[in-house]
């Protein structure tokens with residue numbers, strides 16, 4: 574299973590670099606992978622969902638962002 578070195582931060586559009594080193598046995602479903610954005614410095618914690626690729630990975634990030642947006646709406650500061 575291939576996990577990308579970088580993803581695009583959905584908040585600012587900059588690259589987010591992988592912090593987590595690949596396990597010796599390779600990535601497995603359920604492994605969590607952390608990324609740090611080079612733009613806004615946000616940390617992204619993603620979970621390896623299945624073996625079908627990067628698309629799932631980025632959609633996970635989008636869902637995560639939707640959750641953050643909801644929180645912002647609930648707590649307007």
Ligand SMILES: [Zn+2]
Nearest residue numbers: 582585610613
């Ligand atoms: Zn960012």
